[in-house]
Amino acid sequence: MAMPIAVLVSGGGSNLQSIIDRIEAGMLDAEIKVVVSNRGDSFGLTRARNHNIPTRVLLHTDFDSRETFDEEMVRAIRQSGVNETGAVVMAGFMRIVTPVFLEPFRGRVVNIHPALLPSFPGVRGQGDAADYGVKISGCTVHFVDEQMDHGAVIMQAAVPCQPGEGGDALAARILKLEHRILPQALQWLAEGRLELRGRFVHLKPASRNLAIQPSAGVDTDTQALVWPPLEDGF
Template structure:
């Protein structure tokens, strides 16, 4: 049985597209029941339309409080069929959710962040990392807590950061890995293989073959380290 998921977006929805692609390829056992955007012109909505996925625009500016907005999202997601057996996926959703939302989907909300948490939380993780002059940047999939970019880590991918690069130059390299690790994390959840122990996320071993790491050469666009390892299809 496919995992019912709701996907929250605010922008282009490229991570949404990576999820859609893996579902259509038959390697991700999930069904997107609803896409929600807090911005009417988010291209993620166009992606949902193209693939005949139900969507809803909820403009946060039309609500009196964050809590009222979050309750509206909870109601929409529940009505779409994402119940206690489902997962909420924040794919470039640029809002901090409140306890109203997190209590409704306790331990069932995950997020993708373009930095190696706990370093460089916030809205411009890749830009902050580049400005700092790090040699290794990357991305993180984690469970969502009330504190921004703080929940238990599921999977991370590390990529090289070249001297003098800014966030715009670094971002495509990170995004390439986001599109791989995010669907993988969702699949692990769908298979019931993730267990959270305090801040540690344990991944139950399966018989699936690992896809292997990208070739360890000196070309930054092809090099990455992912842990836990990606499995075939991701």
């Protein structure tokens, strides 16, 4: 049975599209019940409607506190059919959520961040990494907790950085890996293979034979190192 999920977006929704594509290809055992955005002009809403996925727009400016906004998000997600067996995916959702939102979905809220956490949290992860002059950057899929970009790490992908490379160029290469590791992490969640022990996420062995890809050299353009390794074409 497909895992019901709600996807939260604020912008272009390319990570949402990667989830949709994997579902339609039969690779991700999930069903998007609703796409929720805090911005009416989010292109992610258009992506959802193009695939006949229900959408909701909840403008955070219409609420007098983060908590009341989060209460309405919980209500919308539950009404869509996402229950305790489902998950909430933050795919470029530019809002910090409160315990009011997290408690109903504890351990089932996943975020994608365009940096190797705990380095460079926040909205400028790629630009901050480029400006700092790091040699390696990347992206992180993690469980969400009460602190920004802080929850337990599910998987990460690392890409080399070029001296003097701008944030936009680095972001474009990181984005290619975001589109691969987020659907992979969701598939592991759908299969019940992720076990959270404190700050550590353990990946249980697969119950079926898998053609596991190499952990390095996953993408010739990005020269990425991904851990845990991608499986079955992700």
